[in-house]
Amino acid sequence: MAYSEKVIDHxxxxxxxxxxxxxxxxxxxxxVGAPACGDVMRLQIKVSDGGVIEDAKFKTFxxxxxxxxxSLATEWLKGxxxxxxxxxxxxxxxxxxxxxxxxxxxxVLAQDAIKSAIDDFRAKQAARRSExxxxxxx
Amino acid sequence: MxxxxxxxxxxxxxLDLKEVEKRHRELSVALHPDKFAAVGPSARREAIERAARxxxxxxxxxxxxxxxxxxxxxxxxxxxxxxxPKTDQAFLxxxxxxxxxxxxxxxxxxxxxxxxxxxxAENREKAVKEAISLAVxxxxxAQIDKHLLVSALPKLGELRFYxxxxxxxxxxxxxxxxxxxxxxxxS
Numbered sequence: 001m002a003y004s005e006k007v008i009d010h011x012x013x014x015x016x017x018x019x020x021x022x023x024x025x026x027x028x029x030x031x032v033g034a035p036a037c038g039d040v041m042r043l044q045i046k047v048s049d050g051g052v053i054e055d056a057k058f059k060t061f062x063x064x065x066x067x068x069x070x071s072l073a074t075e076w077l078k079g080x081x082x083x084x085x086x087x088x089x090x091x092x093x094x095x096x097x098x099x100x101x102x103x104x105x106x107x108v109l110a111q112d113a114i115k116s117a118i119d120d121f122r123a124k125q126a127a128r129r130s131e132x133x134x135x136x137x138x
Numbered sequence: 139m140x141x142x143x144x145x146x147x148x149x150x151x152x153l154d155l156k157e158v159e160k161r162h163r164e165l166s167v168a169l170h171p172d173k174f175a176a177v178g179p180s181a182r183r184e185a186i187e188r189a190a191r192x193x194x195x196x197x198x199x200x201x202x203x204x205x206x207x208x209x210x211x212x213x214x215x216x217x218x219x220x221x222x223p224k225t226d227q228a229f230l231x232x233x234x235x236x237x238x239x240x241x242x243x244x245x246x247x248x249x250x251x252x253x254x255x256x257x258x259a260e261n262r263e264k265a266v267k268e269a270i271s272l273a274v275x276x277x278x279x280a281q282i283d284k285h286l287l288v289s290a291l292p293k294l295g296e297l298r299f300y301x302x303x304x305x306x307x308x309x310x311x312x313x314x315x316x317x318x319x320x321x322x323x324x325s
Contacts, residue, residue, distance in 0.1 A: 032230070037298060087295075
């Protein structure tokens with residue numbers, strides 16, 4: 001498999017590898033897997049009270065393209081609002097990394113991970129609001 | 139291609155692979171080009187094509203993932219990226235935990251811990267294989283239970299996750315033992 005230079009760069013020097021505190025109410029965690037190849041990917045975002053993603057971390061066990069896709073995703077996420085983050089599509093990743101057709105599913109996985117992290121964050125926020133109804137009425 | 143048919147064996151998951159290998163070898167010998175030296179070119183070409191099919195069939199059947207895929211397909215259940223359900227979150231959490239523990243054990247060069255994690259993954263993989271075996275047991279007969287088959291489809295994904303992890307284990311164990319040999323020589 002001939003990887004593009006950008007894939008090799010991200011796979012060899014992945015950005016933002018790591019873990020954020022899952023129990024932090026400002027952290028959203030997306031955990032996704034690709035049953036067709038056995039890759040697992042965890043992507044986490046830390047969202048400021050103003051709704052901006054101030055940090056993003058990932059951990060991926062999979063092929064170089066999956067690592068590169070998630071590494072790139074974390075780079076793109078930082079500084080974006082949730083609404084902007086939702087607009088990141090897998091084709092953007094494909095184009096940036098020059099992924100070949102057989103590796104498109106890696107970018108789909110990364111997009112899925114972004115979405116699950118955002119969903120998780122929003123679900124947490126909603127749960128917090130419903131736990132503290134007095135905060136809403138104020 | 140029906141790989142089981144190509145090898146003339148029963149279409150099932152829990153095969154005796156030693157027997158299948160023997161069967162593959164016998165067929166390969168019978169289809170060897172030398173045996174077709176005296177016949178016409180079309181018969182020879184046919185033998186070569188059959189031999190290629192038999193080889194491909196053996197590659198599919200001996201691989202636990204590809205064998206399972208073939209049995210699902212034979213039963214009319216499509217497999218692959220767009221056809222399989224998303225993996226369950228609880229399973230993914232377990233898998234992530236196992237992979238992180240494996241990465242940690244690799245960094246610590248802790249062979250005992252690596253083996254323990256591999257044993258755990260192998261046991262889980264075995265249970266998954268048994269579930270697949272049971273689900274596809276009656277495929278592709280007329281009485282197949284499609285519902286049972288579809289509900290077993292996530293197991294195929296789980297099998298691939300375990301395979302992937304165990305392939306990584308083999309690579310890690312190989313690298314570490316090479317390092318140990320090199321260090322042994324150096325000291």
